[in-house]
Amino acid sequence: MDIDISNKLSAPQRRYAEALAGGSTLPEAAAVAGISERTGRRWRNDPRVRQALGEAIDDRMGQAAAMAAVAACQALARLQELLLGPATEAPILVAACRCVLDRATELHEMYQLTERVQRLEEALQPNPEREGQAK
Secondary structure, three states: OOOOOHHHOOHHHHHHHHHHHOOOOHHHHHHHHOOOHHHHHHHHOOHHHHHHHHHHHHHHHHHHHHHHHHHHHHHHHHHHHHHHOOOOOHHHHHHHHHHHHHHHHHHHHHHHHHHHHHHHHHHHOOOHHHHHHHO
16 A cells, blocks of 8 residues: 655655554564664654554545445345345344334434534635625
8 A cells, every 4th residue: 555645755664654554563563664663663753654644544444434335235235135025034124124224314313414514614614705794
């Protein structure tokens, strides 16, 4: 995995940040980068390395979220099969319905919160037109 700000880091710093983002411990990441643990501790506090590490972790979390979305679609398809299947026993059907309804409610709440946060962030952004009218 390449880190986006590679031009700001040395090759060992990139290897170090990538190893940490991949789940290596500090001693393991230091070994991968060919540096001492002491240098690894110092680099861990370097803002450029911290930014690279954050970006690498964000990238991995984005990949994990995409995989989870695919799995969620597959799980929902399976639940629909259970709901529509003629041989589904009542307890299984009730559990499937409850699961779908619970998750649908959670997703709706999350969507609403996301929209509210977005509107709040937009309202906090400087607006030259609004500032000009206030004077």
